[in-house]
Amino acid sequence: MTDELFPVPRERVELAPGAWHVPDWLSLDEQRELVAAARSWAAPPAGMRHTVMPSGGVMSVRSVCLGLHWEPYHYSEFLPDGTPVKPFPALLGALARRAVVEVYGSVPSDPYDIGLVNHYDAGASMGLHRDADEESPAPVVSLSIGDRCVFRFGNTETRTRPWTDVELYSGDLIVFGGPSRLAYHGVPRIRPSTGDPATGLASGRLNITIRAMGRRTGR
Ligand SMILES: O=C(O)CCC(=O)C(=O)O
Numbered sequence: 121m122t123d124e125l126f127p128v129p130r131e132r133v134e135l136a137p138g139a140w141h142v143p144d145w146l147s148l149d150e151q152r153e154l155v156a157a158a159r160s161w162a163a164p165p166a167g168m169r170h171t172v173m174p175s176g177g178v179m180s181v182r183s184v185c186l187g188l189h190w191e192p193y194h195y196s197e198f199l200p201d202g203t204p205v206k207p208f209p210a211l212l213g214a215l216a217r218r219a220v221v222e223v224y225g226s227v228p229s230d231p232y233d234i235g236l237v238n239h240y241d242a243g244a245s246m247g248l249h250r251d252a253d254e255e256s257p258a259p260v261v262s263l264s265i266g267d268r269c270v271f272r273f274g275n276t277e278t279r280t281r282p283w284t285d286v287e288l289y290s291g292d293l294i295v296f297g298g299p300s301r302l303a304y305h306g307v308p309r310i311r312p313s314t315g316d317p318a319t320g321l322a323s324g325r326l327n328i329t330i331r332a333m334g335r336r337t338g339r
């Protein structure tokens with residue numbers, strides 16, 4: 121493809137105040153390690169599943185949560201069937217902390233304790249939404265592996281424009297904190313069969329989103 125023959129250098133870009141796209145942040149070895157880990161996170165019990173929305177609609181991505189289970193619109197230590205959520209892996213905490221220190225130059229306000237692992241097949245997408253069920257202001261750290269996608273980063277006020285669309289490649293990092301912590305964002309489309317099988321992911325796109333719950337009273 122043309123962009124492989126004449127690669128356009130991809131720069132670190134601030135999509136909105138406090139929201140950054142960092143291309144090629146993960147090494148191939150790190151991507152491989154995460155794909156292998158995701159395989160075990162995806163396995164039952166408490167494995168990957170389609171989330172059912174309160175409307176009865178089913179999300180097109182398949183997801184598995186780590187540390188705390190997200191079900192629209194709250195977190196719990198258990199899945200709806202009563203299965204305990206898998207533990208939060210130290211690997212994800214270390215990656216998220218490293219991302220925040222590198223991008224913002226300061227340590228995150230709270231320890232990371234939630235991993236949300238999404239798998240998109242060729243036709244999957246995620247509508248514009250906010251990650252708003254955490255109590256911590258710590259930035260959301262989001263990693264992409266496999267097929268490329270269009271990532272849409274909007275504003276904190278509305279689900280509509282202004283927004284910025286960026287192409288995310290395997291290994292890219294997105295972080296959004298500060299004034300953009302509660303901005304709308306989503307994935308309108310996947311670019312099927314653009315991933316490198318060397319990551320260990322045969323098809324689709326893997327997204328790993330790392331968040332901090334922060335202190336809650338009564339926990
Ligand atoms: O797949 C992505 O890049 C975004 C995922 C996301 O926004 C979420 O899981 O809340």
Ligand SMILES: [Fe+2]
Binds near residue numbers: 250251305
């Ligand atoms: Fe999100």
